[in-house]
Amino acid sequence: MIKLSNLILEEKGFKLPSLPYAYDALEPHIDKETMREHHTKHHKGYVTKLNDAMKGKAKSIEEILSNIKKYDDKVRNNAGGVYNHTLYFNLLSSEATTSPVGQLKEDIDKTFGSYQKFKEEFSNAGTGQFGSGWAWLSLTKDGLKVHSTPNQDNPLMSYSDIKGDPIIGMDVWEHAYYLKHKSKRASYIKDFFKVLCWKTAEENYQKIINKDNEDN
Numbered sequence: 073m074i075k076l077s078n079l080i081l082e083e084k085g086f087k088l089p090s091l092p093y094a095y096d097a098l099e100p101h102i103d104k105e106t107m108r109e110h111h112t113k114h115h116k117g118y119v120t121k122l123n124d125a126m127k128g129k130a131k132s133i134e135e136i137l138s139n140i141k142k143y144d145d146k147v148r149n150n151a152g153g154v155y156n157h158t159l160y161f162n163l164l165s166s167e168a169t170t171s172p173v174g175q176l177k178e179d180i181d182k183t184f185g186s187y188q189k190f191k192e193e194f195s196n197a198g199t200g201q202f203g204s205g206w207a208w209l210s211l212t213k214d215g216l217k218v219h220s221t222p223n224q225d226n227p228l229m230s231y232s233d234i235k236g237d238p239i240i241g242m243d244v245w246e247h248a249y250y251l252k253h254k255s256k257r258a259s260y261i262k263d264f265f266k267v268l269c270w271k272t273a274e275e276n277y278q279k280i281i282n283k284d285n286e287d288n
């Protein structure tokens with residue numbers, strides 16, 4: 073599990089992670105208003121509600137996600153919301169490298185045939201997720217997999233059909249795109265790929281492969 077360095081746990085609970093860019097940095101692909109709402113209302117809301125659900129008994133996000141069945145649905149939804157959004161926002165950049173690099177490029181080519189085929193499968197996972205949820209590229213015990221989860225679940229949770237370490241997460245909740253893309257989720261997904269930073273995805277992959285930043 074990747075440790076998210078901008079997700080800081082203090083004695084009273086988690087702090088809303090700051091974005092590594094300005095709200096308008098992803099224009100015209102993802103608009104300023106969507107980014108502002110998404111970060112200051114939605115992401116912040118998950119942080120506040122998770123802290124509330126943990127009742128001041130701060131625990132690392134890794135501990136919570138690894139033992140998610142010990143907790144109630146409020147923790148499940150909001151811990152997922154906190155982790156997923158931090159991973160997602162960290163992966164976006166105005167200076168995105170627009171195609172895979174490094175080891176991840178090699179392994180995507182090996183697993184899916186080509187970047188284009190991967191992109192098609194990942195996009196289909198996003199459009200095919202019924203209602204709110206996430207599309208993922210994860211490293212599982214059987215190698216790289218594209219899949220999706222409902223609500224704020226993620227592949228680190230024992231609830232997920234496919235378990236593994238998420239490398240790339242794409243939010244397909246309507247709040248991620250509705251202001252600009254309206255009901256056109258597929259059009260948002262095309263724009264997501266224009267701001268997805270493959271350099272960061274490769275860094276995530278290296279951390280997972282090398283088990284960097286893990287406590288055990």
Ligand code: MN
Binds near residue numbers: 110114157245247248
């Ligand atoms: Mn969201």
